[in-house]
Amino acid sequence: MSHPDLSAGTPHRMGAHHDGRGVNFAVFSENATLIEVCLFSDDGTQETARIALPERTGSIWHGYIAGLPVGTLYGLRAHGPYAPEQGHRFNSHKLLLDPYTREMFGDWVNSAVTLGYVDGSPKNDLSFDTRDSAAFVPKSVVSNPAMFSGMASGEHTKSDLDLIYEAHPKGATMALDGVPETLRGTYEGLASDVMIDHLHNIGVQAIELLPVHSFVDDKFLVERGLRNYWGYNSIGFFAPEPRYFGPGGLRGFRDMVDRFHTAGIEVILDVVYNHTAEGDQRGPTLSFRGLDNASYYRLTAGQSRYYVNDTGCGNTLNVAHPAVLRMVMDSLRFWVEDMGVDGFRFDLATTMGREDHGFDPKGGFFDALRQDPVLSKVRMIAEPWDIGPGGYRLGGFPPEFSEWNDSYRDTVRRYWRGDAHSAQELGARLLGSADKFEHSGRRSDASVNFIASHDGFTLADTTRFSKRHNEANTENNRDGHHSNYSDNCGVEGYTDDPTINAIRSKRQRNMLATLFLSQGTPMLLAGDEFANSQQGNNNAYCQDNDIGWLNWDHADQDLTAFVARLSAFRKTHVSVRQQRFLHGGARPDDGLPDVEWTDFNGEPLGWRDPGLANLCLTLRCSADAPEYDPCDDAVFIVFNRDVEVADVVVPKAPSGHRWVREIDTDRPSGDFSGAFVTIAGESVVAFGLQREDGE
Incomplete structure (x- = not known):
């Protein structure tokens, strides 16, 4: 079907873009024989026109339709060979989402009609389904360009060692009093006054949102x-995912970002460019598979019917392909320039750096980021693993990236559980994991330290459960991590025993204190500041309910106050948040080492004992600190994992100064009366330097 106002258009800008007079469409497909734009009625139920894009420039199909208004609903159909053994799965009976659409109308409906093959056929995915899927998929929308006028991102300098708060865009506020009912679980609700006040209270400087694509x-x-x-x-x-829209719709996302920026809080997005929702060869045909399966996905060598599955999710996006890389880069720039976000955390980031020869920190994706004038200035965080060959790459990403440090998480859990050899490992983690990151000019903030994240036990559940309890996921409790390094402290699950609950509470404070006193970039899972529980579920990916939502009604306010105290201590004492790695070098001004390890008697620490449980750490500003960055701060930290009270020898304070106990997990309220050299069992104590004149 032709259109009277159709012309060639241009291939330069992908997607559908309104210029005030009409719409230019540009769609990538290297292997299609024809691309059609299908127009729909305002309610999305009737296809009103089917227009073949008239021109092809390289692999970009394009056309311009004059008079087409903003808000037009459309979809794509791609013609070409249906030959799965050759990697091609074109099926023009399946309406496809425009990969570049910025808005969607309608919902995805779970139906076999979205499959490109006949469900139940003996030929499986080699069969061909001729039913029209348009009624079961949302329509792409021609957006109003005024909706996406440029937004300023935050003032991140990439050298800050900020507190990151990982939160679910819905679950964070579904049960939060003070958020209006109409805003709970929405982008607007996330940036409500009560939520921002809470984030300010605990010193959050950046909020990292689970996927909003x-x-x-x-x-x-x-x-x-x-x-x-x-x-x-x-x-x-x-x-943006529509299920999180509030009264403002799509604009609510931009309003959320604006409110966070006004509050001095960065917005980081968790992004998933490693796979898509189309799954393996048995999955639906929704967009990329129907447009050009052989280009968008990595297919197995010699068996193009099947997908490389380095992600564990059925398929792997082929970011090494120039058009796919362009789409990823265009997407990232869109979220920075048009939606105002400040950075990204890349899910299964090893996949992003895979070339044909394997993971390459100098590969095309990383090269593209380095030279991009927009993206080279924002925060980049890698989840440095996937399940593919050689997929675990902790410490292996380029200097432009920070990395989630799961070794830090496991070490801290193991140390406070009492595992042998864990104290030795803890020493490295407390100092920014130089063994992982000190190369290629990287700084200690490259290590994103965390005790818990969305994936796994919450902090509180790490002290309540020794085994996962994922029955609600309906997978017979087989899903989720096996190795949680958790300890129920004597009883599995919840208990009214005050002794056990006291042990658990102190264990949580000990791990939180360890996090805030470590070199690197700290990340806090939303809810860990008030002992949120997921009922022992360590894989709540499908629990859009009370299990997955934050339970603010049972918040431990005392723990929240302690976290605020920890955050203030970290902000005050630069010696616990240095960019340079510390190795005990002599400082030029006083000859003292920038880091010292001692035992409770003040003697050099012996590291050989596999049961080593107790250690003292003195931190001073780096011996390599430049003259233009003077620093005379110091802290003295005691880790006492034994149950017994201990007397500890405190280092001699510099002339005119004294040591002041500022953090004590045994006395979280800050009541430090009594001998300051006496340390309670199973506790962390941190001393700061104070001038004797009190200034």
């Missing part, structure tokens, strides 16, 4: 009456 609920979850709660099943890399 539009995503699809997995078929197997829908059939079990569940939903994909976390959102790691992306389908639209330019469109």
Whole structure:
């Protein structure tokens, strides 16, 4: 079907863009024989026109339709060979989402009609389905360009060692008093006054949101009456997920970012460019598969019917392909320039750096980021692993990246659980994991330290459960991590025993104190500041309910106050948040080492004992600190894992100064009366230097 106002248009800007007079469409497909734009009625139920894009420049199909208004609903159909053994899965009966659409109208409907093949056929995915899927998929929307006028991102300098707060865009506020009912679980609610006040109270400087790219609920979850709660099943890399919209719709996302920026808080997005919601060869045809399966995905060598599955999610996006890399880069710039975000955390980031020869820190994706004038200035965080060959790459990313340090998480948990040899490992983690990151000019802030994240036990559940309890996921408790390094402190699950609860509370404070007193960039899982529990579920990816939502009604306010105290201590004492790695070098001004390890008697610490449990750490400003960055701060930290009270020899304070106990996990309220050299069992104590004149 032709259109009277159709012309060639241009290939320069991908997607559908309104210029005030009409719409230019540009769609990538290297292997298609024809691309059609399908227009729909305002309610999305009737296809009103089917227009073949008239021109092809390279692999970009394009056309311009004059008179087409903002808000027009459309979809794409791609013609070409249906030859799965050759990697091609074109099926023009399947309406496809425009990969570049910034808005969507309607919902995804779980139906076999979205499959490119006949469900139940003996030929499986080699069969061909001729049913029209338009009624079961949302429509792309021609956006009003005024909606996306440029926004300023925050003032991040990439050298700050900030406190990052990992939160779910819905679950953070669903049960939070003070958020209006109409805003709970929405982008606007996340940036409500009560939430921002809470973040300010505990010193948060950046909020990291679980995926907000539009995503699809997995078929197997829908059939079990569940939903994909976390959102790691992306389908639209330019469109905010509509289920989090509040009264302001899409503009509510931009308003959220604006409010966070006004409050001095950065916004970081967890992004999933490693796979899509289309799954393996048995999955639906929703967008990329139908547009050009052989280009968008990595296919197995010699068996192009099947997908490389380095992600564990059925497919792997082929970021090494120039057009796919361009889409990822365009998407990242869109979220910075048009939506105002300040950085990204890349899910399964090893996949992003994979070339044909394997992971390459000098590969095309990293090269593109380095030279990009927009993206080279924002914060980049890698989850440095996937399940592919050689997929665990902690410390192996380029200097432009920080990395989630799971070694830090496991070490801190193991140390406070009492595991042998864990104190030796803890020493390295407290100093920024130089063994992992001190190369290629990297700084200690490259290590993103965390005790818990969305994936695994919460901090509180680490002290309540020794085993996962994921029965609600309907997978017979087989899903989720096996190795949690958790300890129930004597009773599995919840208990009214005050002794056990006191042990658990102190264990939580000990781990939190360890986090805030470590070199590197600290990250706090939302809710850990008030002992939030997920009922022992360590894989709540499908729990869009009370299990996955933060339980503010049972918040431990005393723990929150302690976290605020820790955050203030870290902000005050630069010696615990230095960019340079510390190795005990002599400082030029006083000859003292920038780091000292001692035992409770003040003697050099012996590291050989596998049961080593107690250690003291003195931190001073780096011996390599430049003259233009003077620093005379110092802290003295005691880690006492034994149950017994101990007397500790405190280092001699510099002339005119004294040591003042500022943090004590045994006395979280700050009542430090009594001998300051006496340390309670199973506790962390931190001393700061104070001038004797009190200034």
